[in-house]
Amino acid sequence: MSRLKAEHLYKVFGRRPEAAVRRLEDGAGRDELRADGTTAAVIDASFEVEAGQIFVVMGLSGSGKSTLLRMLNGLLEPTSGRVLYDGRDLTGLSPAELREVRSRNISMVFQHFALFPHRSVLENAAYGLEVRGVPRAERLEHAAEALELAGLKGWESSWPDELSGGMQQRVGLARALATDADLLLMDESFSALDPLIRRDMQDQLLDLQKRLKKTIVFITHDLNEAMRLGDRIAVMRDGRIVQNGTAEDILVRPANDYVASFIQDVDRSRVLTAGSIMAAPAADAAAVAAVPDGAPTVSEETPVAELFSPFSRSGSPVAVTDDSGEVTGVVTRDSLLAALADQPNERPREEEPEAPTPLAPASEPEVITHA
């Protein structure tokens, strides 16, 4: 059973939201509703997150991703649909039960850190435990441990406004970790940081994740961040999830032109792996034959970026082997170049009726910044 499951979530703001949901189910569009003064923020969102996974929800501002996130811990009540945490329906809980879940099982990290300016770093980190009623000594001990995990040992008695943005967000992270919640909701948590710090924080999150194995739902508008962090990525547009898959799925098989236009600027060489662009030995026997004996081999997980150096030394194809050394595929110079070319090597399977909207850098510049 998956740790977190969202079933047909709708969130409509405005008058008579239930009626609006019925119209949406009958196929009405977002714009039709807007004309009536109701805003459909999230439309029919369903997904599952396995324990220990990082699930990234990616979309531009206004795509409904933050609203979706807030329905997962009940900060916003879904207009329709269910949220199941370990099989328990959160949407049916009383306010007190919901608070209990939030203080024990689901914690949250915010875009602008949301640290309490009137509390020290340590008191901030201990906040969740304080709310739960944990005795002071115990909660401060837990908070100190969480701060150490987040790399802030020695800063306990500082105040939030004395820390840099990156360090503040580490406090935010420590506050979320201190409650020992299994599910972490991270709302654009690194977006307010400058690129170098952001990358640092991403690395640290991945590092922590290896040790702690939390289940994380991570919201971002930055595709590169999504690709780096996400075990699975859901792309949202206009309140709907338009594609839900692994980073490679999205890169190699974008569901529509919108997603395709999104991934144009991604550094493909860092996302694609040898396994995703290799040809099976049977399909390209000539290439297999051309692999020189004794030449270095790569594994399926090797990023494409690391294939450049073997190809730069010789034009021969490179063999891809599994753990036992068995050749599972072969990459040629041509297939490498094709993979790096702008267009995905497989066309979208279905064209959306509306024209593709290429991203306008002027309006959403942050989308295409590289981490």
Add this chain to the structure above:
Amino acid sequence: MPEINLGGWAESAVGWLQSHLSWLFDAVSTVLTGMYDGVHAALGAPEALLMAGILAIVAWWLRGLPAAVLAFAGLAVIDSFGLWDRAMATLSLVLVASLITLLFAVPLGIWAARDRRVSGALRPVLDLMQTMPAFVYLIPGVMFFSIGPIPGLIATIVFSMPPGVRMTELGIRQVDGELVEAARAFGTTPRDTLVRVQLPLALPTIMAGVNQVIMLALSMVVIAGMAGAGGLGESVYAAVTQVDIGGGVESGLAVVVLAMYLDRMTGALGKRVSPLGRRAAAKADAAAGAAVASKVLRYRPGTAVAAVGVVVLALVAGGMRLADGDGRQTAAAGGGVGQGRAVKLGYFPWDEAVASTYLWQNILEERGYKPEVKQLDPGPLYTALAQGQMDVQFDSWLPTTHQQYMDRYRDRLTDLGSWYGPTSLELTVPSYVKGVDSLADLKGKSAMFGGKIVGIESSAGMMGKLNDKVLKEYGLDGEYKVVSSSTSTMLAELDRALKKKEPIVTTLWSPHWAYGKYDLKKLKDPKGAWGQGEQIHAVGKKDFAKDFPKIAEWVKNFKMSEEDLSSLEAEIQNGGKGKEKESARRWLDAHPGLVDKLAPVGA
């Protein structure tokens, strides 16, 4: 357009409330009076300078040495003006009013911050409270709560409530939404969100509101003074109405000293109580240099040290009072007719009222009564008489000026008869203006007077009469312009002209102390354009003749000539503010045998 009789409804509503909810008003009155008396007793008990010392230690604790020194100096100045008791009365009023205001304002503000509908419903009410002229509810306040500090307290509370509510609401609303969301996301209950996040972060704004509440409360004391709240307000009000420039400045300054003290202290308190404020203060201290002088100036005693200082001074004060109390038991017990019975004499700050009231205070004291005098505005005074909270007042102008009050409370007042009359309205010039003796002489002389007649409040009855009738009658309209100002402005202008020996023509009436003080000439009115004069009556409460048969008899026989009244008024005017009783005594001493004539014993 049908006439909406809102005023009539309001009036009957007040009447209904008065008769049906008097128990409630009595209860409120008891509680408020108790609070006020308690605070007043505490503040007023110590010697002035000891109390100033206590307040200075508080300033030291909150703001440091310079503030303490300045506070002590300012408070000592109040004492040197002889206004200490009044200042403490005002301070008590302000503190009690502010406390009660905050007890209501902060919860209301919190409620409004959490519910848009409450906020929307409160807004017009707050607007009303802030802008409705205080007199509108001061008079009903007197009806419900009787004169004294309570109506003033209520008016102050009503007036100072809005900023308290608004700043609390604003403070809570402007707490970063993400912080509130963060609190919720960690499972904080709404109540805890308020206590742990919203209130601490809103505290600087709320404290700014507290500061505003206190400042507004202080600014209300003058108005409250008109309803008998006493304190500095009464002095300011009396000084202004009697063109007592010196007294006005002194009591005004005392208000300013109190205002500055309260403002600085609440500002500093705001920093002390809010966690963010404490941090900022600590930072500033750390940043400041370590020079010895600055360290001394910056030193602030700890809370414990300051508390010890306050307690020590308070104990000293208590000790002095005990020692003092022994010697004070010998106050003369009044024998005579009055047998020490208390009589409440009310007056509004019109000169003949002041004169006659203090005259009678002296007479009644001599006869063994315990007369208390209380200054009020006419409205509250008549109301108080009708309710039996006042016993008698001496300045009823009938049948015109005060007829409306007599009509309203007809059967709840006793007319004790006229003691002076007829009064007259007139235009007056200084005696050194030659060739102008009657209104007719003014014709063609407008150049001499700059074409203007210095008038009083445009709402005054005599101003209308002057414009509509008198000037037309003598063909002066068009030639003279009546400048309306206020009584005090007119008198100041008259004083200025007299000093420079300039010609001036002003509106004036008799009796007036100006006739005793300056050499003035009433312009004759051969055509009788001003009409008949009025009689000045003494008016008692309904049962006055039953409760004080002797006084009622004396007052009924009481008569005064213009010459006597003017000289008495002038004596009081020259004696200065706060010494009316002594001045009247002096005047009485200069007229031997008068007391026995006015208040014969026996018979």
